[in-house]
Amino acid sequence: MPIHTFILNKTNSIANQFLAELRDVNVQQDKYRFRKNQERLGEILAYEISKTLIYETTDVQTPLGSASVNLATEQPVVATILRAGLPFHQGFINFFDRADSAFVTACRKVKKSGAFTIQVDHISNPGLEGRTLIMCDTMLATGHSIVMVCKEILAQYNLKALHIAAVIASTEGIAHVRANLPKVQLWACAVDDEMTSKAYIVPGLGDAGDLAFGEKV
Ligand SMILES: O=P(O)(O)OC[C@H]1O[C@H](OP(=O)(O)OP(=O)(O)O)[C@H](O)[C@@H]1O
Numbered sequence: 001m002p003i004h005t006f007i008l009n010k011t012n013s014i015a016n017q018f019l020a021e022l023r024d025v026n027v028q029q030d031k032y033r034f035r036k037n038q039e040r041l042g043e044i045l046a047y048e049i050s051k052t053l054i055y056e057t058t059d060v061q062t063p064l065g066s067a068s069v070n071l072a073t074e075q076p077v078v079a080t081i082l083r084a085g086l087p088f089h090q091g092f093i094n095f096f097d098r099a100d101s102a103f104v105t106a107c108r109k110v111k112k113s114g115a116f117t118i119q120v121d122h123i124s125n126p127g128l129e130g131r132t133l134i135m136c137d138t139m140l141a142t143g144h145s146i147v148m149v150c151k152e153i154l155a156q157y158n159l160k161a162l163h164i165a166a167v168i169a170s171t172e173g174i175a176h177v178r179a180n181l182p183k184v185q186l187w188a189c190a191v192d193d194e195m196t197s198k199a200y201i202v203p204g205l206g207d208a209g210d211l212a213f214g215e216k217v
Pocket residue numbers: 081082083084085107108118137138139140141142143144145146173199207208209210216
């Protein structure tokens with residue numbers, strides 16, 4: 001398929017409500033709803049991405065006869081970066097329910113000046129050679145975390161296809177991904193234009209990891 005950037009909220013749908021609740025400073029205090037809304041958006045993007053897979057026709061026996069159905073020939077591997085991406089990842093594997101998963105531990109190392117570097121500590125993954133990988137993470141802010149992780153993976157494996165999915169992406173983050181990973185397929189629920197000096201997306205939703213799992217010390 002041609003390289004593209006899919007933005008979910010360009011089309012009005014019930015997903016707008018899930019996004020609005022994630023952003024709403026009052027509603028997002030409900031941790032369960034905050035995680036659940038990310039999960040629901042993960043399910044919706046999984047559905048959209050599933051349209052890009054390869055399908056073949058097979059017969060399914062019903063109690064009354066034989067039905068011809070088109071089924072995907074593969075399940076992608078679904079990866080995320082701990083910890084904020086976990087609820088979004090759950091949505092993907094709810095729909096890709098036979099998929100393998102990969103997990104990455106990475107964090108921002110903030111200097112006194114406020115500048116930060118990304119430290120990728122560990123990538124725990126199944127074999128990825130020749131497979132389709134969906135890297136999903138709630139926030140694509142500068143894009144540095146996801147680009148660094150994808151480059152490490154691409155140095156080791158020839159993937160069939162690489163998808164990056166985010167709940168909220170910044171315009172700058174998308175540009176960084178495009179500049180460094182030209183063949184990637186990008187999927188976001190919404191795109192925001194601004195970032196703070198500490199690289200938080202504006203208006204964004206705040207700190208996704210803290211809202212889902214509690215304030216990090
Ligand atoms: O695009 P970038 O500028 O690299 O930032 C994106 C990263 O920030 C968020 O994690 P966060 O740093 O909040 O950590 P946490 O998941 O441990 O809370 C998010 O889940 C990404 O991993």
